[in-house]
Amino acid sequence: MAEITRRHFLQAAALAAASIPLSRAIKVYAEEKKPDFVPKGSFEDTQSIAGGVCEMCFWRCQLVGKVRNGRLVKLEGNPKSIDNGKAICARGNAGIMLAYDANRLKYPMKNIGERGNPKWQRISWEEALDECGKRLKAVLDKYGPQGISMFPHGASAKYPMDFFETVVGTPNISEASFFQCRGVRDQAYLTTYGHTCDENVDMANAKVIFLTGSHLGENIHVSHTMSYLKGLENGAKLIVIDPRFSAAASKADIWIPIRPGTDTALLLAIMNHLITKGLYDKAFVQANCTGFEEFKKACSLWPAKKAAKECDVPEAQIIKIAELLAQNAPNVAIHPGRFSSWYGNDFQRIRALACLTALLGAYKVPGGFTNPISPKTGSVKWKDAAEPDEKINMAEKWPFHPPGTPTDAIRNAGITGKPYPIKATVIWGQNIVQTIPNQAMTIEFLKKQDFVLCVDVMPTDVTMYADILLPEPTYLERYDVIKKGGKLSTNGPDKQYIAARMPIITPLHDVKDSIFITNEIAKRMGFERHIPVQNQEEYVNKILEPAGLSLEKLRAENGIHIEESTKKAYRNGNELEFETPSGKIELFSKELAEKGFAGAPAYTPPPKRPAGYAHLLFGRVPVHSFTRTQNNLWLHNEMPENALWINDKMAAKMGIKDGDRVKLVNQDGLTSATDTVVLVTPGIKTDAVFLPHGYGMRNPMLEIAKDKGMDDQSLCSANCVDPQTGTHGIRANFVRLVKDGKTISFPI
Ligand SMILES: Nc1nc2c(c(=O)[nH]1)N[C@H]1C(S)=C(S)[C@@H](COP(=O)(O)OP(=O)(O)OC[C@H]3O[C@@H](n4cnc5c(=O)[nH]c(N)nc54)[C@H](O)[C@@H]3O)O[C@H]1N2
Ligand SMILES: Nc1nc2c(c(=O)[nH]1)N[C@H]1C(S)=C(S)[C@@H](COP(=O)(O)OP(=O)(O)OC[C@H]3O[C@@H](n4cnc5c(=O)[nH]c(N)nc54)[C@H](O)[C@@H]3O)O[C@H]1N2
Ligand code: SF4
Ligand SMILES: [Mo]
Secondary structure, eight states: OOOOOHHHHHHHOOHHHHTOOSSOOOOOOOGGGOOSOOOOSOGGGOEEEEEEEOOSSTTOOEEEEEEETTEEEEEEEOTTOSSSTTOOOHHHHTHHHHHTOTTSOOSOEEEOSBTTBOOEEEOOHHHHHHHHHHHHHHHHHHHOGGGEEEEEOSGGGHHHHHIIIIIIOOOEEOOHHIIIIIHHHHHHHHHHHSSOOTTOBOGGGOSEEEEESOOBTTBOOHHHHHHHHHHHHTTOEEEEEOSBOOTTGGGOSEEEOOOTTOHHHHHHHHHHHHHHTTOSOHHHHHHHEEOHHHHHHHHHTOOHHHHHHHHTOOHHHHHHHHHHHHHHTTSEEEOOOSOOOOSSOHHHHHHHHHHHHHHTTOBSSTTSBOOOOOOOOOOOOOTTOOOOOGGGOGGGGSTTOOSSOOHHHHHHHHHHOOSSOOOEEEEESOOHHHHSSOHHHHHHHHHTOSEEEEEESSOOTTGGGOSEEEEOOOTTSOOEEEEEEEEOOSSSOOEEEEEEEOOSSOOOSSOOOHHHHHHHHHHHTTOGGGOOOSSHHHHHHHHHGGGTOOHHHHHHTTTEEEEEOSSOSSOSSSOOOOOSTTSSEESSOHHHHHTTSOSSOOOOOOOOOOTTOEEEEEEOOTTOOTTTTTTOHHHHHHOSSOOEEEEHHHHHHHTOOTTOEEEEEETTSOBOSSOEEEEEESSBOTTEEEEETTOOOOOTTOTTTTTOSOOSGGGOOOOEEOTTTOOEEOOOOEEEEEETTEEEOOOO
């Protein structure tokens, strides 16, 4: 038998195989729940419709839909795509079941019961929009624009968000992707390099890939995962820092099961070794960085020996990592991560990651951090927008905040009335009950509102708190977002592309798109003259116009326009310019220091784990996106519950067996509403448990997802707000087990 090498294994392991979770599917959902989904007709009748853009997550892979007798029967990657190509992930494939979900929101509804315990009444669009206009206007008149808040997420929320921000004039806008996800990362890179970062690491051409808490393969963004696999296939060494034996850790050359929350100390120790041993890229640092002396001093506080103790990592491993990185520099991919709102001290951790890239000269080189390539497109601006009123901006308190206002500040204002009352809230594509830490506060905030509007495609936990609930078409049934990007080439010109979302099927049910809904509300609030476009097509065409494109042209190009890039991804020479105050990469930032923060990356220990408790870790699984996919029958069948990972030695001491059912109770005495199954494994640190995020939905309208698995959010009650950015740390929570009504402590 031929020897199976790692290389062969990786070649054979397609995207799907690479992403198989270590947990197991537990039981398949009851047969009788199968929906009416039997494609009729022959393959000859199948029409192939290009131009779809996936939104089962936010990566926006380009799609082709196969439609037979008006029914969508298959989704595939658009073969023309230079991004995801023909590949889409499990969630992308299962998008069909979102369109045909029996529990979808089908018409406008009014809550005639209580918030949180709703009684729904079907109403007409006219009545629904009248009510929204009237009640939002009443709050605006009484409390001013700051009396309204908005929680948008996703493509369709952009147009209404711009309306509330620039016409209504509210500063209270909080996007999940900024304040609960990657905003802190973006701001830390902005402060260091003068630009944000996305996940622009050239893993395909890297000699070493370095991941801190990015569990690629479970976290799946197709083109990104492909670039990672390509790198591994080409022989890149992989270093994974994760308290859990993740899918990535299973492929790693070095896996560091770090003590949760101590990554900054580890990074400082790695950099200290690079500096003290002269292993860093001196020419690059000299030409492009500022503040090296102060930075060096900050790193010197963390010699490997001290960090080893703090991080629970062997000292030799820290040195080995530093040397492996130095030997392969500059072609090393220091991954900036994506979900970065960890412990409320995150800005400094990401600054440390950004500085590590600079020390290794791994900037705009093959395998390193690269320039994002993306063609220019336009934007749609509401007419005669008002100047924002700086006096009412709570965000000022966090000088490095991402765009918008920290979620926590909005929630506090809504609860306390300070510094001003917030009395109406518009929620458009966020499930804030399940995605913002401290659920009790979110619910209190929602209950204290005079008016809550939710626009969604499914009933979810937050929609239970709406007064008016409006249904949108799914991403398969509408025009909207432009997806654009680029593809690097080591030997030819870089390429860039533009795709726009075009409907694959006509909308089912009595739904209306976000342009219609927003315009109609704007009219009813007296803002008709500000309306910039009349419909979705006009909206998208305006954005395409500066690129010399239109929907018609894109359709003729099978949904994607591809051209040579005007920008180069890789640098030419060593001297670069940066849009920071100093014009250099800021290893030490004077601006940070002037505003009272550590100017060079500094480590703050995470909140201490109470004795008897374990760190509650969470993360993605390949077959779900947060809560949004939980009711999807195909995806549910793949992984009906979120098994709780517990270390085998701990489990043995606690008398817990694989397959037992447990609840969790956290440091504040909050117990999970549902239980879940236990997965006993050596693949997690003794002082931590891991729970896949998104499960444990409570809305009774979700016939598939309700009460399946356990939600992490109800256990995330610690409020750890990052001092520089105002983003929410979500990981500083600790749990004990509850089995058969008895609380069981961890013997640590
Ligand atoms: N405890 C905990 N909290 C977390 C995380 C975690 O891992 N654990 N992850 C964090 C991260 S990284 C992120 S990015 C955020 C995500 O935060 P959210 O975006 O709030 O995530 P979802 O739970 O998917 O909720 C999305 C809502 O949008 C709805 N929706 C889906 N498609 C559409 C559409 O086309 N139109 C409209 N109007 N609505 C739509 C869904 O039905 C759902 O109600 O959560 C963050 N919060
Ligand atoms: N399948 C799928 N893929 C997705 C998404 C999805 O919903 N589903 N969502 C997308 C989005 S919006 C985001 S933000 C990303 C999120 O994906 P990632 O950025 O990879 O973040 P998480 O999913 O939260 O997983 C984090 C990993 O961090 C580890 N961890 C926990 N605490 C620590 C710690 O203190 N130190 C270190 N070093 N590691 C720690 C956990 O064990 C886990 O393995 O995924 C994206 N991709
Ligand atoms: S990664 Fe998967 S879910 Fe996300 S856009 Fe691509 S196909 Fe859709
Ligand atoms: Mo995210």
